[in-house]
Amino acid sequence: MSKKLYEKMNLYLANQEVAYIKLHNLHWYVKGRSFFTLHAKLEELYDRTAEIIDAVAERLLAVGQAPVANMKEALALATIKELADKPISSEETVQGLIADVEYWIRDTKEIVELADAAGDGVTADQFNDYLGEYQKLLWMLKSYIA
Ligand SMILES: [Fe+2]
Secondary structure (H helix, E strand, O other): OHHHHHHHHHHHHHHHHHHHHHHHHHHHHEEOOOHHHHHHHHHHHHHHHHHHHHHHHHHHHHOOOOOOOOHHHHHHHOOOOOOOOOOEEHHHHHHHHHHHHHHHHHHHHHHHHHHHHOOOHHHHHHHHHHHHHHHHHHHHHHHHHO
């Protein structure tokens, strides 16, 4: 039961490691009238992603697991799509973020369920916090382009 949980946590970690660079890509390449707003928001998001990467890796270590800690492995595991190094409109940036955040929500929900089933309340609590954060972020992103 916990084997599936830890595999899923490592997959989540790999996706966040890739997302960290992807958020920089958008931070650098976003264009348009919303540049200043999105540029700043994306910096906030990659800073938060760095904290989450560290917390997830350290939780895996605390339960005796080996977190993915190199990009080659992370890319082999990751399922999120990266972006080309080219300008992207504000609209496409936000639409892409919404799609990724919806993905993070599905992933964190699944990890909470697996952690509950494995009797790992600490991991369930940790990912429930992320879930709440992502749900709030999704609402804000949708409001931004409404
Ligand atoms: Fe910057």
